[in-house]
Amino acid sequence: MAEKDTSTEGYLVRARELVAHLEAGNVERADTLLETLSGMRESTLFQELGRLTRTLHEALTSFQMDSRLGRLAEQDIPDAHDRLRYVVAKTEEAAHRTLKAVEDSIPLAKRLEQRAVAHQQQWEKFLRREMDIQEFRSLTHSLREFLAAVIADSTNLSRNLSDVLMAQEYQDLTGQVINRVIRVVQEVETSLVDMIRVVGLRAHSGERSTGAEAKTRLEGPQIDPKKPDVVANQDDVDTLLSSLGF
Amino acid sequence: MKILVVDDFSTMRRIIKGLLHELGYNNIEEADDGNTALPMLRANSYDFLITDWNMPGMTGLDLLKNVRADGKLAKLPILMVTAEAKREQIVEAAQAGVNGYVVKPFTANTLKEKMDKIFERLASVAQG
Numbered sequence: 001m002a003e004k005d006t007s008t009e010g011y012l013v014r015a016r017e018l019v020a021h022l023e024a025g026n027v028e029r030a031d032t033l034l035e036t037l038s039g040m041r042e043s044t045l046f047q048e049l050g051r052l053t054r055t056l057h058e059a060l061t062s063f064q065m066d067s068r069l070g071r072l073a074e075q076d077i078p079d080a081h082d083r084l085r086y087v088v089a090k091t092e093e094a095a096h097r098t099l100k101a102v103e104d105s106i107p108l109a110k111r112l113e114q115r116a117v118a119h120q121q122q123w124e125k126f127l128r129r130e131m132d133i134q135e136f137r138s139l140t141h142s143l144r145e146f147l148a149a150v151i152a153d154s155t156n157l158s159r160n161l162s163d164v165l166m167a168q169e170y171q172d173l174t175g176q177v178i179n180r181v182i183r184v185v186q187e188v189e190t191s192l193v194d195m196i197r198v199v200g201l202r203a204h205s206g207e208r209s210t211g212a213e214a215k216t217r218l219e220g221p222q223i224d225p226k227k228p229d230v231v232a233n234q235d236d237v238d239t240l241l242s243s244l245g246f
Numbered sequence: 247m248k249i250l251v252v253d254d255f256s257t258m259r260r261i262i263k264g265l266l267h268e269l270g271y272n273n274i275e276e277a278d279d280g281n282t283a284l285p286m287l288r289a290n291s292y293d294f295l296i297t298d299w300n301m302p303g304m305t306g307l308d309l310l311k312n313v314r315a316d317g318k319l320a321k322l323p324i325l326m327v328t329a330e331a332k333r334e335q336i337v338e339a340a341q342a343g344v345n346g347y348v349v350k351p352f353t354a355n356t357l358k359e360k361m362d363k364i365f366e367r368l369a370s371v372a373q374g
Contacts, residue, residue: 095257103264218300221329221350231331234356237347240333244340 010040069191072184080181087174094170101160101167108153108160115146248273248290252283252297252309253327258350262296262327265354269361280304284312287319294361299328299339307342314343323364327352 014037021030122139125131131139225232231240249271253259259276266274275292277283279301287295295313299306306326313319325346326339336347345367346360 092255092257096260099257099260099264218305218330219332220300222331225331229332229334231333231336231349234349234352237331237336237349240336241340241347244337246340246346 011037014040068187069195072188072191076184076187080184083177083181087177090170090174094167097167098164101163105157105160108157112150112153115149119143119146247271247294248275248292249294249296250275250277250283250286250292252277252279252295252301252306254278254298254301258298262357265357268354269358280306280309280312283309287313287322288316292322295322295324296327297324299326299330299335307339310339310342310344323368325360325364327357 014033018030018033018037021027021033119139119142122131122135122142126136126139222230224230231237249266251259251262251266251274253262253276256278259278263274263276266272275286275290277286280297281303283295283297284304286292297306297309304312306328310324310326313322313324323345324343325348326344327348327350329350331349339347345364348356348360
């Protein structure tokens, strides 16, 4: 419709018409045209208003998203760092506690074994009636000491074993912390995907990394041993190395 | 037999040290990455090097390459004990001149087996 034509050309055509009608003294026609012109002005205004409202809405939405990202960047990520450091500290502490208990226990177990073997040999000698009374007397003393030592050493062994048991509590604590960090990571992922969607970029999943990057990157422990480029166990390593002449 | 154990995790060094003690090796020193290990290797004489791969500073692979490039150290037997388990990485380590490769997690038996095998090979090379 001609009335909705808000281009400069539209205004110009009507303005010329208006001047022509006024010069001709056709006041009624001139009035109608003026109304049409002001109507056109209003519709432009509404369109502009609509555009502004939309921009404002988008700005508000993206502001909300920015504040979510802001919170993630300022609070949650540093918090996740602290939590992961806690996991490293806790697991290290538990490992050292376990190692200490085991290191303390190994000599105890060895000593018990050695003394038991020595006494067994003596006892066999006695059963074969190859032992004189002097030797037997010293064996009874030594057995008495040995039994006392067995009690003391096995008490220590039990204590060390329960310490190993207690040290495993880290699994519960660190498991909870790691789960929280996983949630933060998921939130970051969602926010980034949202942002990418708003910005209008497409995520090309196939372009994650180039071959050169993948080659030099160290990956640490493999979580999925079924991946084709990964060895599943030491036997695989040995097979691969022997195929290389090792 | 003097052995240098290089790993950035003190617990892993402690475990390897404990296993080596069990195997009868008592002269063991530790370093936490290649940058610490290399000067130690150059200043002292070690008979065996056990190294992790993924470490901050200098990685085990770079340490391996540096040792092989150093005239005095070039023949030092090196066992890599690492969580890196990609085929191409094992090939890369082999090409860089590693003597053995153990993937974590590993057992005391595996460590013993690999060390014995390396010494056997070195002995046969020395004789041949």
